Amino acid sequence: MSEPNDAGIDVDEYEDVWVFVEEHAGEVMPVSWELLEEGKQLSEKLDQDLVALVIGEDLDDVAEAALERGANRVLVADDPVFEPYRADPYGAQFRAMVENRKPTIVLIGGTHTGRDFAGRVAVPTHAGLTADVTEIDVDDDGLLQARRPAFGGDILATILCEDHRPQMATIRPGVFEAGDRDPTVAFDADSITDVDVVVDESDTVSEVLEREIGDTADITEAERIVAVGAGVEGDLEPALELAESIDAKLAASRAAVDEGWVDGSRQVGQTGKTVRPELYVAVGISGAIQHLEGMNKSGTVIAINNDPNAPIFEHADYGIVGDFAAVCPDLAETLASDERTEVTP
Amino acid sequence: MTTVTWTIVVGVKQVPDADEVGIDPDTGRLDRASAPAVMNPPDRGALEAALSIKDVVDARVVAMTMGPPMATPVLEEAIAMGCDDAVLITDRAFAGSDTWPTSLTLARAAEQLGADIVLAGEETTDSSTGQVPPGIAAHNGWAQLTYVEAVEPRPEENRLVATRDVEGGHERVAADLPVVVAVAYGEFDPRPAPLHRKLYAENDFEPIEWTAEDLDIKDEVGLDVSPTSVGGMETVQPVERKGEVVETADDLAEQITEVYS
Numbered sequence: 001m002s003e004p005n006d007a008g009i010d011v012d013e014y015e016d017v018w019v020f021v022e023e024h025a026g027e028v029m030p031v032s033w034e035l036l037e038e039g040k041q042l043s044e045k046l047d048q049d050l051v052a053l054v055i056g057e058d059l060d061d062v063a064e065a066a067l068e069r070g071a072n073r074v075l076v077a078d079d080p081v082f083e084p085y086r087a088d089p090y091g092a093q094f095r096a097m098v099e100n101r102k103p104t105i106v107l108i109g110g111t112h113t114g115r116d117f118a119g120r121v122a123v124p125t126h127a128g129l130t131a132d133v134t135e136i137d138v139d140d141d142g143l144l145q146a147r148r149p150a151f152g153g154d155i156l157a158t159i160l161c162e163d164h165r166p167q168m169a170t171i172r173p174g175v176f177e178a179g180d181r182d183p184t185v186a187f188d189a190d191s192i193t194d195v196d197v198v199v200d201e202s203d204t205v206s207e208v209l210e211r212e213i214g215d216t217a218d219i220t221e222a223e224r225i226v227a228v229g230a231g232v233e234g235d236l237e238p239a240l241e242l243a244e245s246i247d248a249k250l251a252a253s254r255a256a257v258d259e260g261w262v263d264g265s266r267q268v269g270q271t272g273k274t275v276r277p278e279l280y281v282a283v284g285i286s287g288a289i290q291h292l293e294g295m296n297k298s299g300t301v302i303a304i305n306n307d308p309n310a311p312i313f314e315h316a317d318y319g320i321v322g323d324f325a326a327v328c329p330d331l332a333e334t335l336a337s338d339e340r341t342e343v344t345p
Numbered sequence: 346m347t348t349v350t351w352t353i354v355v356g357v358k359q360v361p362d363a364d365e366v367g368i369d370p371d372t373g374r375l376d377r378a379s380a381p382a383v384m385n386p387p388d389r390g391a392l393e394a395a396l397s398i399k400d401v402v403d404a405r406v407v408a409m410t411m412g413p414p415m416a417t418p419v420l421e422e423a424i425a426m427g428c429d430d431a432v433l434i435t436d437r438a439f440a441g442s443d444t445w446p447t448s449l450t451l452a453r454a455a456e457q458l459g460a461d462i463v464l465a466g467e468e469t470t471d472s473s474t475g476q477v478p479p480g481i482a483a484h485n486g487w488a489q490l491t492y493v494e495a496v497e498p499r500p501e502e503n504r505l506v507a508t509r510d511v512e513g514g515h516e517r518v519a520a521d522l523p524v525v526v527a528v529a530y531g532e533f534d535p536r537p538a539p540l541h542r543k544l545y546a547e548n549d550f551e552p553i554e555w556t557a558e559d560l561d562i563k564d565e566v567g568l569d570v571s572p573t574s575v576g577g578m579e580t581v582q583p584v585e586r587k588g589e590v591v592e593t594a595d596d597l598a599e600q601i602t603e604v605y606s
C-alpha cells in the first residue's frame with residue numbers, strides 16, 4: 001500500500017502522461033504534435049498511457065488526429081464556452097479534469113495560450129509547474145527531469161517536482177520534432193472520451209471582443225531562414241529578395257516584431273520560437289542573448305551588419321560588414337544564378 | 346482617506362543586470378553576484394501602463410516587491426516615476442519560494458491593498474517563468490490578461506479592455522475587475538522620472554513593510570510549500586562559431602552555397 005508523503009500526496013495515485021493539444025477554431029498549433037511525439041517516449045518509459053487533451057468546440061477531427069499521432073486515448077471538452085480561447089474557462093475545465101483523473105505528467109505548449117492558462121491549473125491543484133522547458137526526461141523513479149534555460153540562456157537549470165502532482169511543464173515551441181500521422185491506427189468509440197463540461201458562460205470573467213489572426217507561419221521546421229532585425233528599419237524587400245533566392249523562410253528578432261514589421265509568429269528567441277535550420281542569415285540583428293537562444297542550434301550562421309563590433313559576428317560562422325540594402329540584393333543575385341541553391345525535393 | 350476610483354498595484358522585481366553578468370575567470374562560471382541589481386526591464390513597462398491609466402482615471406498607484414530589503418531601490422525608482430506609494434514584502438520565511446508561494450504572497454498583498462488592477466511584466470530576465478502574473482490571478486480567482494500591448498480603461502463598466510498578442514495575430518478582450526495584467530515587453534515606453542520625484546524617492550520616501558505574518562500566510566510560503574525545486578544548474582557553453590568576416594558578397598555567397606554541397 002502506498003502512503004501520502006509529507007506534502008499529503010500519494011504520488012502512486014497519479015498516472016499517465018497528458019499532452020494538451022492546443023487548437024484555435026480547428027487549427028492545431030504545431031507544438032502540440034511535437035509534445036505528443038516527445039510524450040510518447042515518456043509514457044513508454046513509464047509504461048503508462050499517453051493521453052491527449054483537447055478543449056474547444058467541434059473537436060472530432062482534432063481528436064482523431066491526436067490518435068493517429070500516437071495518443072492512446074483522447075479526452076475532449078467540447079463546448080461553445082471554449083471558443084475563442086479564454087484563460088478562465090480553460091483553466092477551470094483543465095483543473096477539474098486534473099483533479100478527477102490525476103495524471104502524473106502534464107505537458108503544455110509554451111505558446112501565449114499555454115503560458116496564459118497553465119497557472120490557473122497548477123495553482124489550485126498545487127502542482128509543480130516548470131516554465132519554458134527545452135529538454136525533458138524521466139528518471140528511474142518516474143520523476144520528471146525538466147530542463148530550462150534561465151538568465152537569458154546562460155544557464156540550463158534542472159527543475160524537479162518531487163512531492164507534488166501532477167508534474168506540469170510548458171515546453172518551448174520548436175525544440176522537439178513532430179512525428180508523422182499514421183492513418184492506419186485503429187481506434188474505437190472508447191478511445192475518445194467526452195468529459196463533463198464544468199464551466200458555464202455565466203461564470204466567466206472575461207469576454208473576447210474581437211480576434212484577428214493573420215500570419216500563422218511555422219518557422220520551426222524551416223531548413224533555411226533569413227531573419228531581419230531593427231537594422232532593416234522596416235525595409236523588408238532586400239531580405240525577402242535574399243530569402244527567395246535561396247528558398248528560405250522569413251523570421252525576425254523581437255525588435256522587428258515589436259515594430260510591427262513582421263508578425264510575432266515569426267519571432268526567434270527566448271520569448272519566440274526555437275529554430276534549427278541548416279542555414280540562418282541574420283540581417284540587421286545585433287545578437288542579443290535572448291535572440292541567440294532561439295537560433296544557436298542552427299547549422300551555418302551568416303551575419304549581415306554595418307557595425308563591425310556587433311556581437312552577432314562572434315556568434316556567426318561568416319559575416320560581412322555592410323549596409324543590408326546593398327549586401328542583400330548582391331547576394332541574392334549571385335545565389336539565384338547558382339544551381340546548387342536549388343532545393344532538392 | 347479620500348476614495349479613488351481604482352487602486353492599481355504594480356509588481357516590480359529586482360534582477361541582476363543582464364548586460365553586466367560576467368564570467369568568473371577562475372571558475373569559468375557565471376558571476377551573477379557581482380552584477381549590479383536593477384529593476385526587471387519589463388516591469389518599467391508595467392509601471393508605465395499603470396501610470397497611463399492614472400492619467401485618465403482617478404487612481405492610486407502602489408508598487409510592490411517581494412524580496413530582501415536590498416531590493417528597496419526598485420521601489421524608489423517606481424516612486425520616482427510617479428507611484429503614490431510602495432510596499433516591500435520581506436521575510437526570511439520566503440526563502441526558496443517557487444512561483445506558487447511567490448504568487449500567493451503577491452496575491453494576498455494585492456488583496457490587502459484593495460487592488461482593482463494588478464500590473465506586471467511579461468517575464469523577468471533572471472528566472473523568466475512568466476508564471477507569477479497568472480499565479481496571482483489564480484490564487485485570488487481574478488480575471489487575467491497576459492501579453493498585453495494596449496489598455497483601454499472602462500471605469501463606467503468596471504472593466505478593463507486590453508489588446509493581447511496571440512499567435513499569429515491580436516485580440517481585444519474585456520475583463521471584469523479585479524484583473525491581473527501582464528504587459529508585453531517593449532510595448533509601453535516608460536516615462537522619465539522628474540528630478541524632484543527622484544530626490545523625494547531617494548531622500549524622504551520610506552516604503553510600507555510587510556512580513557508573511559502581516560499577510561497571514563506564515564505557513565504557506567517558502568521552500569516547504571513550493572512544488573518545484575531547482576535540482577541543478579549548468580552553465581551553457583556558447584556554440585563554437587567560425588567568426589570569419591569576409592569582404593565581398595561573392596565571398597559570402599561562396600560560403601552559403603557550401604552549406605548545400
Ligand SMILES: Cc1cc2nc3c(=O)[nH]c(=O)nc-3n(C[C@H](O)[C@H](O)[C@H](O)COP(=O)(O)OP(=O)(O)OC[C@H]3O[C@@H](n4cnc5c(N)ncnc54)[C@H](O)[C@@H]3O)c2cc1C
Nearest residue numbers: 229230231253254255269270271272284286291306307324
Ligand atoms: C524578457 C525579454 C525577452 C526577450 N525575448 C527576445 C526574443 O525572443 N527574441 C529577440 O530577438 N529578442 C528578445 N529580447 C530583446 C533583446 O534583448 C534585444 O533587444 C533584441 O533581440 C534586439 O533586436 P535587434 O538585434 O533586431 O535590434 P538591435 O539590437 O537594435 O540591433 C540592430 C542591429 O542592426 C544593425 N544595423 C543598423 N543599420 C543597419 C544597416 N543599414 N545594415 C545592416 N545592419 C544594420 C545595427 O548595427 C545593430 O547591430 C528579449 C528581451 C527581454 C528583456
Ligand SMILES: Cc1cc2nc3c(=O)[nH]c(=O)nc-3n(C[C@H](O)[C@H](O)[C@H](O)COP(=O)(O)OP(=O)(O)OC[C@H]3O[C@@H](n4cnc5c(N)ncnc54)[C@H](O)[C@@H]3O)c2cc1C
Nearest residue numbers: 130131356357411443444465466468469472474475476477
Ligand atoms: C534557475 C531558476 C529556475 C526556476 N524555474 C522555476 C520554474 O520552472 N517554476 C517555478 O515555479 N519556479 C521556478 N523558479 C523559482 C522562481 O524563479 C521564483 O519563484 C521567482 O521569485 C518568480 O519567478 P520569475 O522571476 O520567473 O517571475 P515571472 O513570472 O517571470 O515575473 C513576471 C512578473 O511578475 C512580477 N513579479 C515576479 N516576481 C515578483 C516579485 N518578487 N515581486 C514583485 N513582483 C514580481 C513582475 O512584474 C514580473 O515582471 C526558478 C528559479 C531559478 C533560480
